[in-house]
Amino acid sequence: MNKEILLAGFGGQGILFAGKVLAYCGLMDKKELSWLPSYGPEMRGGTANCSVCISDEPIASPLVTEPDLMMAMNQPSFEKFINKVKAGGKAFIDSTLVSLKSDRKEVECHYIPATQLATDNNINGTANIILIGKMIKESGMFSFDTIKKALEKCISPKRINLLGINLKAVEIGMSV
Amino acid sequence: MKGNEALAEAAIRAGCRCYFGYPITPQTEIAAYMAKRMPKEGRVFLQAESEIAAINMVLGAASAGVRAMTSSSSPGISLKSEGVSYIAGSDLPCVIINVQRGGPGLGGIQPSQSDYWQATKALGHGDFQLLVYAPSSVQEMVDMVIKAFDNADKYRMPAMILADGLLGQMMEPVSFPEIQNNQTYKPWATNGHGNKRPHNIINSLFLQADQLEKLNFERFKRYEIVKEECPEAETYMTEDADIIVAAYGAVARIAKSAVHRAREMGIKAGLVRPITLWPFPSEIIKKSTENAKSILVTEMSMGQMVDDIKLAVECKIPVHFYGRTGGVVPTPDEVLNEIKKLGGAQ
Numbered sequence: 001m002n003k004e005i006l007l008a009g010f011g012g013q014g015i016l017f018a019g020k021v022l023a024y025c026g027l028m029d030k031k032e033l034s035w036l037p038s039y040g041p042e043m044r045g046g047t048a049n050c051s052v053c054i055s056d057e058p059i060a061s062p063l064v065t066e067p068d069l070m071m072a073m074n075q076p077s078f079e080k081f082i083n084k085v086k087a088g089g090k091a092f093i094d095s096t097l098v099s100l101k102s103d104r105k106e107v108e109c110h111y112i113p114a115t116q117l118a119t120d121n122n123i124n125g126t127a128n129i130i131l132i133g134k135m136i137k138e139s140g141m142f143s144f145d146t147i148k149k150a151l152e153k154c155i156s157p158k159r160i161n162l163l164g165i166n167l168k169a170v171e172i173g174m175s176v
Numbered sequence: 177m178k179g180n181e182a183l184a185e186a187a188i189r190a191g192c193r194c195y196f197g198y199p200i201t202p203q204t205e206i207a208a209y210m211a212k213r214m215p216k217e218g219r220v221f222l223q224a225e226s227e228i229a230a231i232n233m234v235l236g237a238a239s240a241g242v243r244a245m246t247s248s249s250s251p252g253i254s255l256k257s258e259g260v261s262y263i264a265g266s267d268l269p270c271v272i273i274n275v276q277r278g279g280p281g282l283g284g285i286q287p288s289q290s291d292y293w294q295a296t297k298a299l300g301h302g303d304f305q306l307l308v309y310a311p312s313s314v315q316e317m318v319d320m321v322i323k324a325f326d327n328a329d330k331y332r333m334p335a336m337i338l339a340d341g342l343l344g345q346m347m348e349p350v351s352f353p354e355i356q357n358n359q360t361y362k363p364w365a366t367n368g369h370g371n372k373r374p375h376n377i378i379n380s381l382f383l384q385a386d387q388l389e390k391l392n393f394e395r396f397k398r399y400e401i402v403k404e405e406c407p408e409a410e411t412y413m414t415e416d417a418d419i420i421v422a423a424y425g426a427v428a429r430i431a432k433s434a435v436h437r438a439r440e441m442g443i444k445a446g447l448v449r450p451i452t453l454w455p456f457p458s459e460i461i462k463k464s465t466e467n468a469k470s471i472l473v474t475e476m477s478m479g480q481m482v483d484d485i486k487l488a489v490e491c492k493i494p495v496h497f498y499g500r501t502g503g504v505v506p507t508p509d510e511v512l513n514e515i516k517k518l519g520g521a522q
Contacts (some may be wrong), residue, residue, distance in 0.1 A: 033348065036345065039201070061434075062429065063507060064503060
């Protein structure tokens with residue numbers, strides 16, 4: 001496996017956390033991985049994005065400029081990154097927040113109303129994890145078991161009560 | 177683990193007894209991690225009132241013979257330069273971390289390598305050098321901080337980890353080595369002795385010119401040993417390479433991706449990566465580039481390492497440069513384009 005993943009959205013949507021969950025999935029499955037966040041001006045209220053590389057081989061460049069998998073949680077991120085996705089790659093878009101559609105035929109676009117789904121299921125704030133659930137299912141990268149273990153590691157002991165809603169979000173993501 | 181946190185944990189395991197710091201992006205996680213962990217280990221964490229105060233506290237702690245560290249990012253390191261010179265002048269060991277950001281001035285907060293000259297040539301006034309290590313992965317942040325403490329003690333000189341914002345913020349898996357012995361016997365330390373031995377004095381003021389000269393001569397004799405024993409570099413696919421990319425730190429990984437892609441296209445590219453920036457691994461670079469037709473230096477600066485590479489190869493091979501600066505990180509594609517240009521020119 002060699003996957004380059006780019007996650008993007010507004011600061012506060014859990015973009016970096018979603019990336020961390022993917023990185024820990026890689027760790028659980030004993031893959032090589034890197035997680036590189038944007039920091040600085042973006043984190044202070046603008047767009048946030050995060051590069052994750054997961055591979056069987058040691059990772060050379062941790063920068064992701066042409067992702068295999070891309071997740072967009074707002075319109076600016078969608079516009080900025082959709083044309084960078086590799087041909088044959090997959091994009092996961094929160095269609096509650098992004099109204100545009102891509103006309104790229106060689107990219108498999110999944111439009112998931114993740115924010116709406118989170119609200120409907122009373123698990124507000126987990127749209128990011130719904131999209132991650134969809135991503136790991138469509139890419140076949142990781143099993144539910146792996147992401148469960150990863151979430152147990154990523155959520156701090158103080159907030160472990162949030163594990164349940166995150167697992168529910170994964171289930172929703174994997175089933176839509 | 178994040179690079180900054182891994183580095184802090186490694187410092188604790190390496191026996192760092194005192195950490196003095198002052199927050200600045202992109203290295204603040206080091207101070208935050210130390211604030212949490214050091215008191216639990218019964219050691220000293222202190223947020224100083226300024227960078228200058230922090231480095232002078234390091235001078236004090238190092239004088240007492242304990243392992244001491246401070247960390248900052250580019251503008252903060254400039255502030256520390258007076259203290260670093262005093263530490264070097266007093267022949268004290270310590271570890272200084274620079275998680276570089278764009279400059280000059282307050283600059284920006286994105287990754288950069290534009291403090292190369294400062295770290296390797298003149299981090300303060302006077303005749304002195306620092307050991308400078310340039311990690312290129314989170315694992316190396318760990319390994320090098322341990323080595324920096326050991327070698328700082330061994331040669332009685334300050335050692336620097338020259339990282340950048342990208343490495344500090346990046347998360348990768350790490351493993352921490354078992355450390356058996358993390359303290360060195362320091363007969364020169366001013367640590368209290370109940371009149372059982374003559375007084376030790378730590379000082380960097382010597383008004384007699386010949387006395388000061390003697391000390392400088394002695395220090396530079398020690399540097400000759402360091403130059404023998406310490407240079408390190410990684411070479412990658414250099415044996416048959418026509419074009420060799422020279423890069424250090426995070427940029428070396430970006431360059432490695434570019435080298436992979438160039439090889440896929442049939443261009444014989446290779447990579448040489450200085451691991452110690454002072455002492456500069458000139459011999460290794462010279463040897464590994466013997467058969468190359470050209471060298472491409474790639475950095476996140478305006479080309480601060482170019483001269484050292486030219487000296488290493490004695491200007492026998494053309495040395496080209498591609499760099500981004502101000503916090504912009506070059507992409508593998510950009511480096512590949514430069515390799516292609518050089519490949520096509522032959």
